[in-house]
Amino acid sequence: MTKNIDDVEVRGRNANIEPQVNPPTADGFKNKMAIQRSYSVENGYHGKTRSLVGDAKFESFVRRETKTKLLESAQEFEFDIVDEEEALLLESLSTENNNDKVRLRILVETKDCLLGLTRIMKILESEEGKLYHLESRKPKKSEKNIEMEFLLSCQVKPARALFLLKSLKTSNGLVGARLVGGIEVSESCVWFPKHISELDQCNHVLTKLEPDLDMDHPGWSDLEYRARRKMIADISFNYVHGQKIPEVEYTKAEIETWDVVYLELLPGRASQVHIKYLEIMEKECGYGVGKIPQLEDVSNFLRRTSGFSLRPAAGLVTARDFLSSLAFRVFQCTQYVRHPSSPHYSPEPDVLHELIGHCPMFADPTFAQFSQEIGLASLGAKDSEIEKLATLYWFTVEFGLCKENGAVRAYGAGLLSSYGELLHSLSRKPAVEYRIQDIYYIAESFEDAKQRLRAWVSTSLSRPFTVRYIPFTQSIEVMDTFASTYNLIQELKIQVTQLSSAFDQISTTNQLITEKII
Incomplete structure (x- = not known):
C-alpha cells in the first residue's frame, strides 16, 4: 500500500496528557527541553511497542504542554512584571514556535565589580546565553552601596529567558537586574549539534518499555537480567566522543540468544545489499555463530566502507537527537541483549537489532548517504517536521522493503532482526504478535528514495538556511x-x-x- 508521509497516523497519541513539569528553577531547562517522564501507557503512549514516529509526536506534544505550564508557573514569580517589555518576555515563552529567540538588554547592579562580572558571565554560560555587548559604568545614584552597573545585550532561548533574568536578580554578588530598551524576538533555529563531539549532549529518555519499569517486559521478573542490563547501560552512558567503545563480555546465555536470531536469517528474503555486506562482516568483524561482535570492531569497519560509525547508547534517545546523529554518519547503538525467553522479539532496540539489522546496511555507501540526508534535514527542523522525518525513517531504515530483480526484499532493520515480522512483511496475513504493523513501503531503489527525500526537503522545510557536512572536521556548516x-x-x-x-x-x-x- 502506498501512502504519503503526511497521511500516516501513528496509533496511541493522546491529546489529554498531563505533562510532568519540573518546578521552574534556573536549571529547569539545562537539557534543552528534554522529556522528563516515561513514554508509558499511563502517560498516554499507547501500546506495548515504541516507534520513532510515536516518539516524535509524543515529544512535540509534551514540549508544547511544558511551555504552557512554564508560563503559568512563571506568573507566580516575584518579578514585578508591570511594564510591557517584561510582559512580552513572558508571552514569548508560550509561543508554539520552538525556533524563536529573544534579544535582551539588561542593566545589572553589583556591589563588587570583579565578583559581579564573574557572576554575570557564569549565569550567561549556565543559561546558554549569547553575549553581544557588555559595558560598565559608575552608578548615577549611590543607593544600596552599588559599586558598578553593567549593561549587557544578549540573546537567549525563550525557555531560559525568565530564568536568566531571575538569576541576575537574585544571585549572590549582584544587587539587582532590570530590562531596559526593547525586547526583540528573532526567528532562528532550535539548538542542534555543529560538531560530532556535541553528540555527547544527546538526551537519554526514560522509557516505560524497560525491565525496571514495565511489568509486561520479558525481563521484568528476572532480577539478574535487570541488573545485567543496568550494568551494560551504565558503561554506555559514560561514553564520550573520542573514547574507544567499551567492550562487553557477553555471557553464554546472551550468545545463545544471538545464535538463535542469526541462524534464522532467511535466504532469499533479505536485500542483496544486506547479504553482500553481512558476508564481508563475517570475515572482517567476527559475525557468525558463537560470538557477538564488539561495537568498536564494527564501527571501524563501517568507517572504512561508508564513513559511518557507531556510538554506544545507554538506551533510547529523543527522536530529534537520534536523527541529528545520522547527520554526522553516527548511529546510536545499544549494547545489551534482549531477554533469552523472547529471542524473536524485543520491545526496544538491542544489540542484535543493531548489529544484524542495521550495520550491514550502513556499510553500503548509497544507503549511508540516504540515512545521512535524513539526519541533515532534521537539523534545525520544527517539531512537526521532525515527526515527518521520523515517519520517513521508520518506514525505510527500520521497516523498509525494496524491489530487486522484480522481487520484493527487506532492507529495514526491524524486519531483518525479527523472524516473525520478516515473514509477515512479505505476506498478506494479519499482523504478528506484539507489533501491529500493517503498512510497509516498497522503494523502487535506494537512489529513488534519496531523490524523493531531496525533493521534499527542498520544498517543505521551513528553516531559513541549509546545511552540509564537512567530513574533514566532522562538523556542520550552516549556509544562510x-x-x-x-x-x-x-x-x-x-x-x-x-x-x-x-x-x-x-x-x-x-x-x-x-x-x-x-
Whole structure:
C-alpha cells in the first residue's frame, strides 16, 4: 500500500496528557527541553511497542504542554512584571514556535565589580546565553552601596529567558537586574549539534518499555537480567566522543540468544545489499555463530566502507537527537541483549537489532548517504517536521522493503532482526504478535528514495538556511548567506577541475590505445 508521509497516523497519541513539569528553577531547562517522564501507557503512549514516529509526536506534544505550564508557573514569580517589555518576555515563552529567540538588554547592579562580572558571565554560560555587548559604568545614584552597573545585550532561548533574568536578580554578588530598551524576538533555529563531539549532549529518555519499569517486559521478573542490563547501560552512558567503545563480555546465555536470531536469517528474503555486506562482516568483524561482535570492531569497519560509525547508547534517545546523529554518519547503538525467553522479539532496540539489522546496511555507501540526508534535514527542523522525518525513517531504515530483480526484499532493520515480522512483511496475513504493523513501503531503489527525500526537503522545510557536512572536521556548516557558500563554491571549482583533468587523461589514454591498434 502506498501512502504519503503526511497521511500516516501513528496509533496511541493522546491529546489529554498531563505533562510532568519540573518546578521552574534556573536549571529547569539545562537539557534543552528534554522529556522528563516515561513514554508509558499511563502517560498516554499507547501500546506495548515504541516507534520513532510515536516518539516524535509524543515529544512535540509534551514540549508544547511544558511551555504552557512554564508560563503559568512563571506568573507566580516575584518579578514585578508591570511594564510591557517584561510582559512580552513572558508571552514569548508560550509561543508554539520552538525556533524563536529573544534579544535582551539588561542593566545589572553589583556591589563588587570583579565578583559581579564573574557572576554575570557564569549565569550567561549556565543559561546558554549569547553575549553581544557588555559595558560598565559608575552608578548615577549611590543607593544600596552599588559599586558598578553593567549593561549587557544578549540573546537567549525563550525557555531560559525568565530564568536568566531571575538569576541576575537574585544571585549572590549582584544587587539587582532590570530590562531596559526593547525586547526583540528573532526567528532562528532550535539548538542542534555543529560538531560530532556535541553528540555527547544527546538526551537519554526514560522509557516505560524497560525491565525496571514495565511489568509486561520479558525481563521484568528476572532480577539478574535487570541488573545485567543496568550494568551494560551504565558503561554506555559514560561514553564520550573520542573514547574507544567499551567492550562487553557477553555471557553464554546472551550468545545463545544471538545464535538463535542469526541462524534464522532467511535466504532469499533479505536485500542483496544486506547479504553482500553481512558476508564481508563475517570475515572482517567476527559475525557468525558463537560470538557477538564488539561495537568498536564494527564501527571501524563501517568507517572504512561508508564513513559511518557507531556510538554506544545507554538506551533510547529523543527522536530529534537520534536523527541529528545520522547527520554526522553516527548511529546510536545499544549494547545489551534482549531477554533469552523472547529471542524473536524485543520491545526496544538491542544489540542484535543493531548489529544484524542495521550495520550491514550502513556499510553500503548509497544507503549511508540516504540515512545521512535524513539526519541533515532534521537539523534545525520544527517539531512537526521532525515527526515527518521520523515517519520517513521508520518506514525505510527500520521497516523498509525494496524491489530487486522484480522481487520484493527487506532492507529495514526491524524486519531483518525479527523472524516473525520478516515473514509477515512479505505476506498478506494479519499482523504478528506484539507489533501491529500493517503498512510497509516498497522503494523502487535506494537512489529513488534519496531523490524523493531531496525533493521534499527542498520544498517543505521551513528553516531559513541549509546545511552540509564537512567530513574533514566532522562538523556542520550552516549556509544562510551568499558569503557562507564561499567554501562550497571553492570546493566545487576544485572538483570540476579534477573531473576535467580526469576526462582529459582518459581521452588521451584511449587515443594512444587506438593509435597502437591501428
